[in-house]
Amino acid sequence: MKSEIVEGLESVVGADWVVTDVDQMRDYLADETPEPVRPKSSSEVVVVKPNTTGQISKILEFANEESLPLIPRGAGTGLCGAAVPTEPGVILSLERLDEILEVDENNFTVTCEAGVTLEQLLDELKEHESLFFPPHPGDEGAQVGGLVVENAGGVRAVKYGVLRDFVRGMRVVLPTGEVLKLGGKVVKNNTGLDLMQLMIGSEGILGIVTEVTLRLYPRPKQGVSLLVPFEDRHSAVGTVPKILQRGVIPLAIEYMERDLVERSCEHIGESWPAEEGEAYLFVIVTGNTEDNVYSQCETIDEVCKDQGADRMLFADRRRDRDKLLDIRSNIYTALEPDSADILDVTVPPSRTGELMDEVDRVAEEFDVYIPAYGHVGDGNLHPHIMKENDEAPPATEEIKEKIYQIAIDLGGVITGEHGIGKTRVKNLPQILVGKHVDLMRGIKKIFDPNGIINPGTVVDSDES
Ligand SMILES: Cc1cc2nc3c(=O)[nH]c(=O)nc-3n(C[C@H](O)[C@H](O)[C@H](O)COP(=O)(O)OP(=O)(O)OC[C@H]3O[C@@H](n4cnc5c(N)ncnc54)[C@H](O)[C@@H]3O)c2cc1C
Incomplete structure (x- = not known):
């Protein structure tokens, strides 16, 4: 990085808050995007750590004058490479604005x-x-x-x-x-x-x-977690709208299958509490009184029994509730090291079961393992495209495109949570084209006439 740039930044924040040593900035060059699809970082970067809005304003003025790419950096937990600096430039870390x-x-x-x-x-x-x-x-x-x-x-x-x-x-x-x-x-x-x-x-x-x-x-004063085992996916997923139609809106309704919860349990040294079932709804119910929470649970139990699930497990002690949540949360951490990419396709909630079936069909077609779980209450599924022999399957991009297209055909979107970032810019035309993208580019240009901030993220710059 040119010395004038480093000096310009130091004049705003002081030399202690400008990092030029590559070893000291390694953590800023990547995010949580799975390594096989993570964009390659530039190493010609400098990290600056302002601690006021005023300093950030001066840094942006400076970067704008110099036409210097600048990448805002949060905690780097993003899953689509949005915070990865792919061009030489400045990484602006927000870590000191922590009040x-x-x-x-x-x-x-x-x-x-x-x-x-x-x-x-x-x-x-x-x-x-x-x-x-x-x-x-x-x-x-x-x-x-x-x-x-x-x-x-x-x-x-x-x-x-x-x-x-x-x-x-x-x-x-x-x-x-x-x-x-x-x-x-x-x-x-x-x-x-x-x-x-x-x-x-x-x-x-x-x-x-x-x-x-x-x-x-x-803050709701009471909470209970429920685990409902089902024999098959469609009975489980089909139960969700029926619960909501009865006027019960749980805090969470998650869907997971036996092989994944067992993998998560093995990963964190827990045991899965349900002997029965292949497909599970994990439901968290909250309310202000015990009576209210128990009445919601009774309704859920009735609906589940109508759907053939009569072995609902009930967790009201904090320890048991935490255990269930921990197992659900660690499906991600159990799969992550072997994941080539993690998707977050989203469809109208009633079509989640179809989405899962179609993802299975893609897995069969390409002979790859694509486990999926997710927020079934809002139609948001997380299929993981898994590595083979520690490598991303050669058809990873094709598989991804197919799954995106399935979601779109079901009336959904390619991302419901993780965004477009840098890894999905090439997939954006699958869902947004023409005037929609022109407007997005136009808005970007009005905010950022020199295109300095986070280039290569969400939309390509205007090629016309
Ligand atoms: C284990 C795990 C679980 C996750 N679970 C979920 C989940 O359940 N739901 C979900 O939606 N996401 C989830 N994520 C994704 C991730 O946590 C979110 O996208 C989160 O919002 C990223 O925040 P961050 O501070 O890490 O941002 P970063 O990854 O640092 O940055 C993300 C993008 O935001 C920009 N940015 C960051 N801060 C600012 C700022 N102050 N101003 C302007 N731009 C900024 C960056 O330039 C980049 O483009 C998960 C990630 C992991 C690793």
């Missing part, structure tokens, strides 16, 4: 800097017993800014929605250095075009989020 600024119990909001991690936020809220931040994407190391720009989901979306449903306000530094304050603590806001909604899910291509105000809920 929780205000918990407002009367307005049910928390305001924090973008580098606060989900774990930090949840810990802070333990001090405020009545307040609850429902979203729980699987890696608590993720930063609030990263969660917002990825519009992260997770297991609790079925009851409370995704990150988009929680953002009330934010502060953003534009690629040209100006600072925008969007939204606030207000519940209703119809003041012109909603740029805040545009920033949510923008994957760091429109600006840098430096501060976020998130909506909170009252």
Whole structure:
């Protein structure tokens, strides 16, 4: 990296917060994208660690003047290579913006800097017993800014929605250095075009989020976990709309199959509590009183029995609930080392069973192992394309395209959680074409006229 660039950055944050040594920046060159599909990082980069919005504004002004690519960096837990610097440039790490600024119990909001991690936020809220931040994407190391720009989901979306449903306000530094304050603590806001909604899910291509105000809920006082064994997939998946139609909206409804829970159990040294069944619904029910929670459980039990599942297991002790959640969460960690890629295709919830059957057909066609599990309450499935002999199957890209096309044909989308990032830019034309993409490129150009921020992410630059 040229010395003028390093000096320019040092003049803003001080020499201690500019990293030029490759050994010290290794952790910033990759994210959690499976290695076989992860984009190759440039090593001609410099990492800068500002700690105020003002410093970020100056860095962006400087990068814009120099036409220097700049990649915002959260915690690097993304799964599509969005935070990987593929071109020489500056990695701007948000890690020092790590303060929780205000918990407002009367307005049910928390305001924090973008580098606060989900774990930090949840810990802070333990001090405020009545307040609850429902979203729980699987890696608590993720930063609030990263969660917002990825519009992260997770297991609790079925009851409370995704990150988009929680953002009330934010502060953003534009690629040209100006600072925008969007939204606030207000519940209703119809003041012109909603740029805040545009920033949510923008994957760091429109600006840098430096501060976020998130909506909170009252904390439910009671919770119970249920494990319902079914003999087959379609009985399990077909039960989900029937539960919802009875007016019970669980905190989470997850689907998993026996081979995967056994693999997860082996991975973490646990035992699977259900002897029966090949397909399982894992349901978490919450409410304010025991009576309310038990009545929801009774309804779920009735519906499941109607569907032929009469061995519902009930976990109300914290230890048993944590064990079930742990097994579910560790399906990912058990599969991850052998995964060539991890997908997050999403279809209208009633079509999840068809999606799973079609994924199995693709696995058969290519003779590869593609285990799938997921958030069946909201139609979001995680098929893992597994390695063979420690290598990605040669047809990985073709397999991915086929699965994406199946999701699209079922009325769904190629990604419901992890975004387009860099690994899926080539797949975007499968679902978005023509004017839609032109508009996206045009919006990017208005925000970022010199195309400096996170190049190669979400959309290619305009080739016309
Ligand atoms: C074990 C595991 C489980 C996961 N479970 C889920 C899940 O259940 N649901 C789900 O949706 N995702 C899940 N993820 C994916 C990941 O955690 C989310 O995408 C998360 O939102 C990424 O946040 P981050 O801080 O790590 O962002 P990074 O990976 O650092 O960055 C992601 C993108 O956001 C940009 N960015 C980061 N911070 C900012 C900022 N402040 N301003 C502007 N741009 C920024 C980066 O440039 C990049 O483009 C999981 C990942 C792992 C490893």
